[in-house]
Amino acid sequence: MEFTSRQLRAFLLVAQHRNFTRAAELMFITPSGLSVLIREFENELGFRLFNRTTRHVALTSSGGELVNIAQESLQNLDSMAARIGHSTVQASQSFSLGAPPLIAANIITPAVREFRVHNPAIRIDLFDDRAPVLLQMVQDGKLDMGLGIFGPAAGIRRALFLRFPLVVIRPEKDQALKRDSITWSALKGERLIALPPSSPIQQVVDRHLPRSGSMPSQKVAVNLLDTQIAMVEAGEGVAVVPSYAPLASRNRRVVMSRLINPAAEVEFSLISYRGKKLPPVAGAFADFLRSFFSQWAARSSVR
Numbered sequence: 001m002e003f004t005s006r007q008l009r010a011f012l013l014v015a016q017h018r019n020f021t022r023a024a025e026l027m028f029i030t031p032s033g034l035s036v037l038i039r040e041f042e043n044e045l046g047f048r049l050f051n052r053t054t055r056h057v058a059l060t061s062s063g064g065e066l067v068n069i070a071q072e073s074l075q076n077l078d079s080m081a082a083r084i085g086h087s088t089v090q091a092s093q094s095f096s097l098g099a100p101p102l103i104a105a106n107i108i109t110p111a112v113r114e115f116r117v118h119n120p121a122i123r124i125d126l127f128d129d130r131a132p133v134l135l136q137m138v139q140d141g142k143l144d145m146g147l148g149i150f151g152p153a154a155g156i157r158r159a160l161f162l163r164f165p166l167v168v169i170r171p172e173k174d175q176a177l178k179r180d181s182i183t184w185s186a187l188k189g190e191r192l193i194a195l196p197p198s199s200p201i202q203q204v205v206d207r208h209l210p211r212s213g214s215m216p217s218q219k220v221a222v223n224l225l226d227t228q229i230a231m232v233e234a235g236e237g238v239a240v241v242p243s244y245a246p247l248a249s250r251n252r253r254v255v256m257s258r259l260i261n262p263a264a265e266v267e268f269s270l271i272s273y274r275g276k277k278l279p280p281v282a283g284a285f286a287d288f289l290r291s292f293f294s295q296w297a298a299r300s301s302v303r
Contacts, residue, residue, distance in 0.1 A: 003040075003041055003044045003045075005074060005077055006027075006037060007037050007038075007040065007041040007044075008041075008070050008073060008074050009027065009074065010023065010027060010034055010037040010038055010041070011038060011041055011049060011063075011066070011070055012067070012070055012071060012074065013026055013027065014034070014038065014049075014050065014057065015049075015050075015059055015063065015067050018056075018057045018058065019057060020034055020035060020038075020052075020057060038050070045062075045066075047060070047062045048060050048062065048063070049062065049063035049066065050063055093121050093122050093123060093279070093281055094122065094123035094124070094125070094279070094281070095124065095125070095144040095145065095278065095279055095281060095282040095285070096124075096125040096126075096127060096142075096143050096144045096145070097124060097125070097126055097127070097143070097144065097145050097146070097147065097282075097285075098126075098127040098128070098129060098133075098134035098137060098138070098143045098145070098146040098147070098148075099126070099127075099128060099134070099146070099147040099148060100128065100129075100130065100131065100134075100147075100148050100225070101128040101129070101224065101225075101226065102224075102225045102226050102245060102248050102249065103147065103148075103244070103248065104126055104127075104128035105128065106248040106249070107244070107248060107292075107293065107296060108126060108147070108289065109126070111288070111289050111292040111293075112124050112126065114292065115285055115288050115289075115292075119281070119284075122281055122285075124285065127143060130199075131146075131148040131149055131150055131199075131200055132198065134146035134147075134148055134150075134271075135150055135153055135156070135271065138156065138271055138272060138273055139153065139154075139155060139156065139273060141273060141276060144272060144276070144278055144279075144282055145270055145271065145272045145278070145282060145286070146270070146271045146272075147161060147268060147269075147270055147271075147289075148200075148268065148269070148271075149200035149201060149266050149267065149268060149269070150200070150269050150271050151200070153271075155273060155274050155275065156271050156272070156273065156274065157271065157272050157273070157274045158269045158270075158271050159269060159270050159271075160267060160268075160269055161267075161268040161269055161270045161290060161293070162267075162268045162290065162293055162294065163265045163266070163267050163268070164242040164243045164244050164265055164266055164268065165242070165243050165258055165259070165263060165264070165265045166204065166205065166208075166240055166241070166242060166243070166258075166259045166263075166264045166265060166266065167240070167241060167242070167243045167246070167256040167257060167258050167259060168182060168186075168187065168238055168239070168240055168256065168257050168259055169229065169232050169238065169239050169240075169241060169245075169246050169254045169255065169256045170232065170238050170254060170255055170256075170257075171232060171233055171234075171235045171253065171254060171255075172233070172253035172254055172255055173235070173253075179257045180257060180258065181257055181258040181259070181260045182257045182258075182259065182260070183259070183260055183261040184208055184209065184211075184259060184261060184262075185261075187209070187216055187238070187240070188216070189216065190216045190237065190238050191216060191218045191219075191220065191236070191237035191238070192216035192218065192219045192220070192237055192238060192239065192240070193220050193222065193228050193231045193232055193236060193237045193238065193239040194219050194220065194221050194222075194228075194239070194240075195221065195222065195223070195224075195225070195228060196221050196223060197221075200266070201225075201241065201242060201266055204264060204266055205240045205264075208259075208262070208264050218237075220236070220237060225241060225245050225249075226249060228241065228245075229241070229245060229246060229249045229252045229254060230252060232252075232254050233252045233253050233254050240259065242265075242266050243256070243258070270286055
């Protein structure tokens, strides 16, 4: 048995008004068109719904039994359609974004606040973790987008976001050693506070150290950029980090110098899963975030 919601609505309107002409007006169709709908519905059901004369329309006993069932079915259908429609609208106005903890806390969070001033209905779910975790979450469909330092990966769409030069940071008390720029060779004999070898940032650093003959006297590894910067502040050594890192940790008393001969940088990329269509608002926020990031870097004197 096959029938449509349109046939159900036609049946209920005729049952309510006992008048084909009035029911047709409410459905914005002709009375003859309404009659066709009712006749097709009766053919599907196998029994008559109305006793109809030129002056009178009345429900048959079978039609009377069907009214409550039809009302309940149509209400359920309307409720389901409303829920799905609401969910679809919500989905088009929300997305999830992952970023490294230092970036998420100090740059993306204020960017979200500023973006939502003009887009109050938008919901952005922010997740903070290391790049390998973010990459896996995007691949698994648990995150819409990820921001960080990522290499090529299967099924991943990767777009260059921003580049940041590598800098050396020292405790603020070492102001006498601060220079606008220093060479990699100046790191020779220093105690280096590093990130784990699996860190994309550390991998860039580790490619340059041996080439310049500037191997430090000792290397101590920590897991997070913020810890790395705190260790430098405490006078436990120096660190090579992207230029955004010390500036995002303004409360840390460290000074920085750009590394040259050769200059090196890390690339921040925005990733998403190739098989997943992102809501339009995700692209709008990505454009806004790139501009926000650039302005933040300029205000913080990151060149």
